[in-house]
Amino acid sequence: MSEEKVYQVSELTRLIKSALEHEFGTVRLEGELSNVRRPASGHYYFTIKDESSQISGVMFRGNQRGLKFQPADGVLVRVYGEITVYERGGNYQVLVRRMEESGKGALQARFEELREKLRKAGLFEEERKRTLPMLPQHVGVVTSDTGAAIRDILNVIGRRFSNLHVVLAPAKVQGEGAAEEIADAIDLLNERGGLDVLIVGRGGGSIEDLWCFNEEVVARAIARSAIPVISAVGHEVDVTISDFVADLRAPTPSAAAELVVGRKEEFEEKLLLFADRLARACRRRVLQARNGLLASAGSYVFREPANLARQYVQQLDSLQMRMEYTLVGGAAAGRKRLDGLGVRMLHCIDRRRDGDRQNVRRLATQLKALSPLGVLSRGYSITCDEAGKVVRDAKDVKKGQRVVTRVEKGKFESEVV
Numbered sequence: 001m002s003e004e005k006v007y008q009v010s011e012l013t014r015l016i017k018s019a020l021e022h023e024f025g026t027v028r029l030e031g032e033l034s035n036v037r038r039p040a041s042g043h044y045y046f047t048i049k050d051e052s053s054q055i056s057g058v059m060f061r062g063n064q065r066g067l068k069f070q071p072a073d074g075v076l077v078r079v080y081g082e083i084t085v086y087e088r089g090g091n092y093q094v095l096v097r098r099m100e101e102s103g104k105g106a107l108q109a110r111f112e113e114l115r116e117k118l119r120k121a122g123l124f125e126e127e128r129k130r131t132l133p134m135l136p137q138h139v140g141v142v143t144s145d146t147g148a149a150i151r152d153i154l155n156v157i158g159r160r161f162s163n164l165h166v167v168l169a170p171a172k173v174q175g176e177g178a179a180e181e182i183a184d185a186i187d188l189l190n191e192r193g194g195l196d197v198l199i200v201g202r203g204g205g206s207i208e209d210l211w212c213f214n215e216e217v218v219a220r221a222i223a224r225s226a227i228p229v230i231s232a233v234g235h236e237v238d239v240t241i242s243d244f245v246a247d248l249r250a251p252t253p254s255a256a257a258e259l260v261v262g263r264k265e266e267f268e269e270k271l272l273l274f275a276d277r278l279a280r281a282c283r284r285r286v287l288q289a290r291n292g293l294l295a296s297a298g299s300y301v302f303r304e305p306a307n308l309a310r311q312y313v314q315q316l317d318s319l320q321m322r323m324e325y326t327l328v329g330g331a332a333a334g335r336k337r338l339d340g341l342g343v344r345m346l347h348c349i350d351r352r353r354d355g356d357r358q359n360v361r362r363l364a365t366q367l368k369a370l371s372p373l374g375v376l377s378r379g380y381s382i383t384c385d386e387a388g389k390v391v392r393d394a395k396d397v398k399k400g401q402r403v404v405t406r407v408e409k410g411k412f413e414s415e416v417v
């Protein structure tokens with residue numbers, strides 16, 4: 001009895017490959033493209049399918065010279081090539097030598113039909129779309145709780161603003177019943193309330209994998225959401241009906257998280273810039289007030305120094321109140337992490353204000369002492385001739401000349417004898 005042949009895997013695969021290539025030779029095949037990929041090598045990898053079956057295909061870069069269109073998911077094509085086996089993966093495929101566009105595939109036709117229907121219904125109008133809130137703090141997410149999308153979103157948010165509140169409404173994002181679950185999750189988060197923005201999406205995949213985001217039930221749920229919605233489906237090249245209806249489209253789930261968090265960073269930068277400008281304005285005003293007081297101290301005819309000093313004190317107090325209102329109110333509504341900066345700035349300003357107030361009082365006292373009217377309170381008087389010129393020497397007046405003498409309280413006239 002002869003011993004049965006035992007094949008090695010690679011040996012059997014080569015035999016199958018040889019048999020297929022010999023049996024079929026060149027084939028002509030028509031079907032719909034799906035899961036089209038083109039890595040850095042420039043080769044196209046895809047699936048050709050009909051209503052019940054599918055086969056893998058590859059078109060190397062050297063065979064693309066006569067290609068008159070860009071292969072994409074949902075396009076109906078007619079290909080010419082050989083049946084072969086990819087030995088490492090053990091799967092058979094079509095090695096495409098030439099590809100022609102044959103028309104629109106079934107999924108592409110459904111996509112365009114629904115897009116036109118919803119466009120006519122006004123769901124794509126820019127007027128109905130809302131802008132994202134300036135400072136979202138509560139974010140809702142509709143996606144699979146086990147997929148890469150939620151991990152990417154949480155990673156971006158955790159790295160930039162770990163205190164952001166995220167609420168996940170898990171839903172299937174592929175296959176039968178996925179569209180209904182996504183729509184129900186959007187409605188559920190709206191009923192819950194308290195959220196500033198929703199991210200709805202999933203990672204990349206074939207047109208079949210992403211198809212639930214092309215269903216009307218999902219589009220309607222996004223349109224009726226009272227919360228602004230960011231659509232984040234697939235990769236940058238993937239486009240779904242959800243993208244057209246949503247208030248904002250993000251190329252990936254990670255990019256959606258960056259859009260949410262990025263606005264908080266922008267707001268924080270503006271607060272820091274505003275605080276810096278306010279501090280510099282305060283220093284400039286205080287310097288102007290000090291220079292004004294010094295200039296007034298050198299004026300011979302400066303009158304009512306106490307009133308002027310009180311005006312400067314009042315201006316400093318007014319500036320302080322406006323700055324406290326802006327910093328405290330703005331920081332409380334913006335970012336808690338700016339509280340420390342605001343408190344330190346207020347303490348600094350308080351110390352500066354107290355020092356300037358003491359300087360103002362000191363200058364007011366000096367000015368009052370320097371004032372020519374100040375000596376009158378100590379019993380002195382000032383005598384002027386009829387022209388108002390101060391009499392400094394008795395020789396400056398003559399007998400019978402009338403003079404005016406000013407004392408602390410009032411003045412009187414007299415005649416020189």
